Amino acid sequence: MVPCYNEQEALPIFYDTVEKIIHEKLADYDVEYLFVNDGSADNTLSEMRTLQAKDPDHVHYLSFSRNFGKEAALYAGLQNVGGDYIAVMDVDLQDPPDLLPQMLDGILDEGYDVVGTRRVTRAGEPPIRSFFARMFYRLINKISKTEIVDGARDYRLMTKQVKDAILSVTEYNRFSKGIFGWVGFKTKYIPYENVERVAGETHWSFWSLFKYSLDGIVAFSETPLAIASFIGLLSFVGAVIALLFIIIRAAINGDPTPGWPSMVSIFLAVGGLQLLCLGIVGKYIGNIYLEVKHRPIYIVQEKK
Numbered sequence: 001m002v003p004c005y006n007e008q009e010a011l012p013i014f015y016d017t018v019e020k021i022i023h024e025k026l027a028d029y030d031v032e033y034l035f036v037n038d039g040s041a042d043n044t045l046s047e048m049r050t051l052q053a054k055d056p057d058h059v060h061y062l063s064f065s066r067n068f069g070k071e072a073a074l075y076a077g078l079q080n081v082g083g084d085y086i087a088v089m090d091v092d093l094q095d096p097p098d099l100l101p102q103m104l105d106g107i108l109d110e111g112y113d114v115v116g117t118r119r120v121t122r123a124g125e126p127p128i129r130s131f132f133a134r135m136f137y138r139l140i141n142k143i144s145k146t147e148i149v150d151g152a153r154d155y156r157l158m159t160k161q162v163k164d165a166i167l168s169v170t171e172y173n174r175f176s177k178g179i180f181g182w183v184g185f186k187t188k189y190i191p192y193e194n195v196e197r198v199a200g201e202t203h204w205s206f207w208s209l210f211k212y213s214l215d216g217i218v219a220f221s222e223t224p225l226a227i228a229s230f231i232g233l234l235s236f237v238g239a240v241i242a243l244l245f246i247i248i249r250a251a252i253n254g255d256p257t258p259g260w261p262s263m264v265s266i267f268l269a270v271g272g273l274q275l276l277c278l279g280i281v282g283k284y285i286g287n288i289y290l291e292v293k294h295r296p297i298y299i300v301q302e303k304k
């Protein structure tokens, strides 16, 4: 299954490339495509219709009523695919399709339930982005019990059983990198060198990646909440000690020079910490709010 958002150039290239590999190396298998059009504003949907008309037995698509995001597209795709083995891959050929036979071997011959892929280099990416990505993986693996593999892509091949396990996670705030790890199963990662997009451009800005990583942390760790309480406790204990010190000093020496500037800085610091902690709590409450609304994760407008 393949999520597509504004991918009119990449889509036909993707299909031709994958077809070639199927004919060369996977000719014994019955392979079907499910493209999910995530509310593209360009001609992605008509490209899908064309492919479907050309190869109606093997090409299927779903089209959303608007852009719901890649996470929603992945969920919709998994809900609507059939088959015994399911591959999730991007349409921009950054997930090299020539790994597919090797991934299938991992399941059929080596007995894995999931074969994922891991980028071992991030060539072609701005260095600052790679740096923050590395920091993110280090942080989230420290504060979350779910393992989130550095560089792991969403590109993976899984058995039907694993797909059903992923679908049983019905949360609204979906962070697939976490969900894949959370469901468990015997997983193998194939390392590969980063490949650049074949056409079009990435949909991720630095800011959207930052927000995405915050979502990932909130979805898979309660540590920030614990940190908030810890900071609160620490400043309370500090304040009590300081108060005792001031009282004792006043009792012994009388009131020395009044310290307004330091007082104001302390007010500011404590006020800031309170707002920070409120913000952290607010983020979790916001997620609870979205979750309890039970809105559908996506809306399909057209299906074939």
Ligand code: UDP
Pocket (backbone or CB within 6 Å): 002, 003, 004, 005, 006, 007, 038, 067, 068, 069, 070, 073, 089, 090, 091, 092, 094, 201, 202, 203, 204
């Ligand atoms: N995508 C999507 N919905 C979105 C954004 C992206 O379905 O809102 C798809 C996109 O078409 C591509 C995949 O998700 O197939 C990965 O997107 P992109 O290449 O922009 O991400 P990157 O590879 O830069 O992480």
Ligand code: MG
Pocket (backbone or CB within 6 Å): 090, 092, 094, 197, 202
């Ligand atoms: Mg890409």
